[in-house]
Amino acid sequence: MGQEVSKKVAVIGAGIVGVSTAIWLQRAGHSVTLIDREGPAGGTSYGNAGVLAAGSVVPVSVPGLWRKAPGMLFDPKQPLFVKWSYFPRLLPFLFKFLRAGSEESVQHISKSLALMLHDTAAQHIALAEGTGAEKFISTGDYVYGYADEAYYKKDAFGWRIRRERDVQIEEMLPERIAEYDPVMAGRFGFAVRCGEHGRISDPGAYVRTLAAHFEREGGEFVQADVSDISLSGGKATSIHTSDGVIEADDIVVATGVWSGPLAAKLGIKVPLESERGYHIEFVNPSIVPRSPIMVASGKFVLTPMDGRLRCAGIVEFGGLDAAPSRRPFELLREKTLELLPELKYERIDEWMGHRPSTSDSLPLIGNCEGASNVWLGFGHQHVGLSGGPKTGRWLSQLISGQPPNVDITPMSPNRFR
Numbered sequence: 001m002g003q004e005v006s007k008k009v010a011v012i013g014a015g016i017v018g019v020s021t022a023i024w025l026q027r028a029g030h031s032v033t034l035i036d037r038e039g040p041a042g043g044t045s046y047g048n049a050g051v052l053a054a055g056s057v058v059p060v061s062v063p064g065l066w067r068k069a070p071g072m073l074f075d076p077k078q079p080l081f082v083k084w085s086y087f088p089r090l091l092p093f094l095f096k097f098l099r100a101g102s103e104e105s106v107q108h109i110s111k112s113l114a115l116m117l118h119d120t121a122a123q124h125i126a127l128a129e130g131t132g133a134e135k136f137i138s139t140g141d142y143v144y145g146y147a148d149e150a151y152y153k154k155d156a157f158g159w160r161i162r163r164e165r166d167v168q169i170e171e172m173l174p175e176r177i178a179e180y181d182p183v184m185a186g187r188f189g190f191a192v193r194c195g196e197h198g199r200i201s202d203p204g205a206y207v208r209t210l211a212a213h214f215e216r217e218g219g220e221f222v223q224a225d226v227s228d229i230s231l232s233g234g235k236a237t238s239i240h241t242s243d244g245v246i247e248a249d250d251i252v253v254a255t256g257v258w259s260g261p262l263a264a265k266l267g268i269k270v271p272l273e274s275e276r277g278y279h280i281e282f283v284n285p286s287i288v289p290r291s292p293i294m295v296a297s298g299k300f301v302l303t304p305m306d307g308r309l310r311c312a313g314i315v316e317f318g319g320l321d322a323a324p325s326r327r328p329f330e331l332l333r334e335k336t337l338e339l340l341p342e343l344k345y346e347r348i349d350e351w352m353g354h355r356p357s358t359s360d361s362l363p364l365i366g367n368c369e370g371a372s373n374v375w376l377g378f379g380h381q382h383v384g385l386s387g388g389p390k391t392g393r394w395l396s397q398l399i400s401g402q403p404p405n406v407d408i409t410p411m412s413p414n415r416f417r
């Protein structure tokens with residue numbers, strides 16, 4: 001990629017979005033500093049389900065959710081939880097989130113999600129080329145497993161939207177399911193195979209490997225907490241960190257669910273909440289499916305990973321500070337062992353993390369009107385692993401003065417000014 005003006009760019013946040021952005025900026029010839037208080041993959045990018053979810057173009061908020069959600073919240077066997085002490089703080093977000101679940105709004109959201117996600121596997125392959133992280137990527141299918149066809153038909157709205165966005169879909173009855181993956185035989189009465197997806201066999205190691213490559217290529221990594229960005233005359237002048245002041249020509253904010261305060265400083269008041277998610281891992285499992293499987297009854301994903309079977313999912317609204325709850329871990333365990341009762345394993349590891357979710361389920365990608373040299377890249381909710389590399393590429397193109405040739409204005413941060 002040719003680049004005439006080499007800039008000094010600081011990227012705050014070393015999750016999949018920040019690391020992808022740093023690598024694409026570096027490849028475009030810029031001098032890049034990557035800053036994270038935890039280190040690469042210290043946030044949500046560590047523990048996701050690893051699915052390169054090309055077809056995940058349907059937001060969580062869909063028509064009728066407001067009718068279903070209360071029943072789900074009071075049923076401990078459903079994958080939706082709320083910490084009631086947090087509920088009053090959640091209400092303004094929830095109101096906007098549910099309002100964004102109209103058919104018209106879902107159509108709008110899904111078109112932008114499709115733009116970001118449709119070629120996710122190819123984007124990861126391009127990002128990882130020559131970094132050593134290629135080995136974590138495999139291309140393949142993503143399967144939705146249902147108890148029966150009637151259950152599948154209850155999800156008709158989502159499947160109609162996916163078809164409208166050209167997701168490659170094969171419906172499978174029990175005989176075909178068994179032929180597709182003998183491990184799934186007899187466990188589902190109906191399944192849907194979505195082609196042209198992929199998976200990452202160890203998301204934490206993947207992001208760390210990409211970040212190590214960035215440093216080997218001359219990028220600077222600073223482990224520090226960013227507390228503020230100074231502004232003057234409509235531009236950012238410096239970044240204040242626990243390790244001192246960093247100056248840069250351009251700044252990227254890719255701090256995931258923690259981005260609210262920095263964005264507010266720039267005049268962007270984004271309704272951003274953590275959809276807390278959980279995973280458990282069965283280490284050295286005796287059963288490994290061929291592809292990641294979304295278990296529809298529990299809305300969690302079983303993903304084969306290096307030496308383990310990761311079961312990831314659950315949505316819990318409870319803010320950023322509260323400790324993980326026990327019930328989501330138990331539910332994941334119960335649901336997995338219901339499906340795979342003969343599963344043997346060495347031990348179970350547990351993790352909880354924060355999906356960065358906006359009220360309209362679209363990320364913020366682009367420039368801030370309030371600070372012409374600051375660029376935002378966060379809010380990727382359930383699909384940030386999938387959308388991170390393309391977000392990084394788009395941001396690098398924008399900073400290099402070569403805007404992407406697709407319309408990303410629905411994801412502009414300025415919709416929240």
Ligand SMILES: Cc1cc2nc3c(=O)[nH]c(=O)nc-3n(C[C@H](O)[C@H](O)[C@H](O)COP(=O)(O)OP(=O)(O)OC[C@H]3O[C@@H](n4cnc5c(N)ncnc54)[C@H](O)[C@@H]3O)c2cc1C
Pocket residue numbers: 012013014015016017018035036037038039040041042043044045046047048049050051052053224225226227254255256257258259276277278279312313314353354355356377378379380381382383384385386387388
């Ligand atoms: C259970 C679960 C399953 C998921 N499954 C999938 C999946 O299968 N496929 C998919 O595509 N997505 C999935 N996701 C979503 C995906 O993981 C996220 O959207 C993605 O990781 C967000 O990446 P990010 O780079 O924006 O944020 P993060 O990975 O959270 O990175 C933000 C970084 O910013 C740093 N930071 C924050 N504030 C500061 C500060 N002030 N100073 C310095 N550093 C700071 C943090 O330390 C962190 O490292 C899942 C999420 C969960 C929870």
